[in-house]
Amino acid sequence: MTIDWMHFSPWSALAGGALIGLAAGGLFLLNGRIAGISGILGGLFFNKPERANIWRWAFVAGLLLAPVLWRGVAALPAIQISASSLLLVIAGLLVGFGTRLGSGCTSGHGVCGLSRLSARSLVATLTFMAVGFVTVWLLQHGLH
Amino acid sequence: MGIVFAAIGGLVFGLGLIVSGMANPAKVTGFLDLAGQWDPSLAFVMGGAIAVALPLFWLARKRTQAVTAETLQWPQNKQIDKPLLLGALIFGAGWGLAGICPGPALVLVGAGVPQGIAFTVAMLAGMSLYELLGHRINRS
Numbered sequence: 347m348t349i350d351w352m353h354f355s356p357w358s359a360l361a362g363g364a365l366i367g368l369a370a371g372g373l374f375l376l377n378g379r380i381a382g383i384s385g386i387l388g389g390l391f392f393n394k395p396e397r398a399n400i401w402r403w404a405f406v407a408g409l410l411l412a413p414v415l416w417r418g419v420a421a422l423p424a425i426q427i428s429a430s431s432l433l434l435v436i437a438g439l440l441v442g443f444g445t446r447l448g449s450g451c452t453s454g455h456g457v458c459g460l461s462r463l464s465a466r467s468l469v470a471t472l473t474f475m476a477v478g479f480v481t482v483w484l485l486q487h488g489l490h
Numbered sequence: 491m492g493i494v495f496a497a498i499g500g501l502v503f504g505l506g507l508i509v510s511g512m513a514n515p516a517k518v519t520g521f522l523d524l525a526g527q528w529d530p531s532l533a534f535v536m537g538g539a540i541a542v543a544l545p546l547f548w549l550a551r552k553r554t555q556a557v558t559a560e561t562l563q564w565p566q567n568k569q570i571d572k573p574l575l576l577g578a579l580i581f582g583a584g585w586g587l588a589g590i591c592p593g594p595a596l597v598l599v600g601a602g603v604p605q606g607i608a609f610t611v612a613m614l615a616g617m618s619l620y621e622l623l624g625h626r627i628n629r630s
Contacts, residue, residue, distance in 0.1 A: 347524055347525065347528050348526075348527055348528065349527075349528055349529075349530065350520060350527035350528055350529040353517070353520055353527075353529045353531070354529055354530060354531055355511060355531045356530075356531060356534045358509055358510060358511060358531075359510050359511060359531040359532065359533075359534035359535045359538065360534045360535075360537065360538040361509055361510070361538065362505075362506045362507065362508070362509030362510020362511065362512065362535055362538070363506065363510050363534060363535035363536060363537060363538025363539040363540075363541075363542075364506070364538040364539065364541065364542045365502050365503070365505055365506030365509060365510075366503055366506035366507065366510065366512075366535065366538070366539040366543075367506075367538060367539035367540060367541065367542030367543035367544075367546075368502060368506075368542050368543075368546075369499045369500070369502040369503035369506060370499075370503065370539065370543045370546075371542060371543035371544075371545070371546025371547055371550075372495070372499055372502070372546060373495065373496065373499040374546065374547060374550050374556070374562070375546050375547075375549055375550045375553075375556065375557060376492070376495040376499075376556055376557045376558055377492045377495050377496060377499075377556055377557075377558055377560055378550075378555065378556030378558070378560040378561055378562040378563050379496075379560075379563055380563065380565060381499060381503060383591075383592035383593040383596065384592045384617075387592060387613075387614070387617065388617055391614065391617065391618075392617065392618070392621050400493055401492055401493055401496040402496075404493045404494075404496040404497040404500065405496040405497065405499055405500035405503075406500060406596060407497055407500060408496070408497040408498060408499060408500020408501035408502075408503070408504060409500040409501070409503060409504040409593065409596045409597060409600065410500075410504070410596055410597075410599060410600035411500075411501055411504070411600060412500075412501050412503075412504025412505045412507070412508060412597060412600060413504065413508060413513075413597055413598075413600040413601035414600055414601075415501070415505075416505065416508055417601075422508065422601055423508065423511070423513075423514060424514055424516075425513065425514050425515070425598065425601065425603055426514060426515065426516035427515045427516070427588070427589070427590075427603070427605045427606075428515070428516060428519070428589075429515070429587060429588040429589070429605070431605070431608060433587055433588060434588050434590075434605055434608050434609045434612065435608060435609075435612040436584070436587060436612075437584040437585075437587035437588035437590065437609065437612070438584065438588070438590075438595075438608070438609040438610065438611070438612025438613040438615070438616060439584070439612050439613070439615060439616040439619070440580050440581065440583050440584025440587070440616065441581055441584035441585060441588075441590070441591060441592065441595075441609075441613050441616060442584075442612065442613035442614060442615060442616020442617040442618075442619070442620070443577075443580055443616040443617065443619050443620045443624065444576075444577045444578065444579070444580030444581030444582070444583070444584060444616075445577065445581050445591075445592060445617075446577070446616075446617050446620035446621075446624060447573050447576060447577030447580065447620055447624050447627060448573065448574050448575075448576070448577020448578040448579075448580070448581055449565075449567065449573070449574065449577065451581060451591050451592050451593075452585075452591045452592075452593065453503075453591075453592070453593050455578070456536060456539075457536070457539045457540065457543055458543065458547075459565075460536075460540050461539075461540050461543035461544040461546075461547045462547040462551075462564075464565070464568075465568070465570065466567065466568055466569065466570050466574060469570050469574065469575070469578075470574055470575075470577075470578040471578075473575055473578035473579055473582060474578040474579070474581050474582035474585060475582065476582065477578070477579050477581075477582025477583050477585075477586065478522045478582045478583075478585045478586040479522055479524050479586070480582075480586070481522070481582065481583050481585075481586025481587060482519055482522035482523045482524075482586045483523070483524065483525050485586065485587065486519075486523055486525070486526055487525050487526065
């Protein structure tokens, strides 16, 4: 392993992380809801339509609006995607299916779950991180 | 009021994803690439997020209801079971393949990035697939 000092950005990572934590913790304290993105999307599209879904629409609207507002002030930071279209579709299918089956993703289990000291979320987070490491290893070094 | 808080919450969450670098898939795969040029930044995203969210959840634990008087919906499931592990495994594989998880996917849609839109459509298809047959895994 060598550290990629060129791209290492601890301060913006910490600051962005703090904003994510503020949003997730704030949503629970103010509204009593877990800010798990896969759960919010699942509730939006697959629960029967109900008034209780309005907050989910509002949260998703805020999330979609973030890059739009950002652009009003400054250029967005670099967005680089190396995956091919086929890989993106396979990845999307796996992420959608897996997060619903496992009841959460990086936000629900990773941020909210670890912050409320849930053992279940810790196991989920360690599992998807470990598989992420292995997958990237196979993709970058193992398969060729 | 709850709707306004939810919208602001989504916005702040999205800005956090942009500031932290999570919305850039190359940054995520740079973190997951332990054997290559490893970029540890995303560990700091998680650290920063938990450092702020942990005291807020701790405050919530002392309350009987949320500030808006809504019920505090603490997740009830404590089981470490097959659906949890299998789901995390499948999610981890997809996350590693593209460097995109659900929050950043929506930020990429908001930014109008075509690959982000393709990923999100596939992700919603994956969620539909779970609705169709995932419950069988839950029962078995």
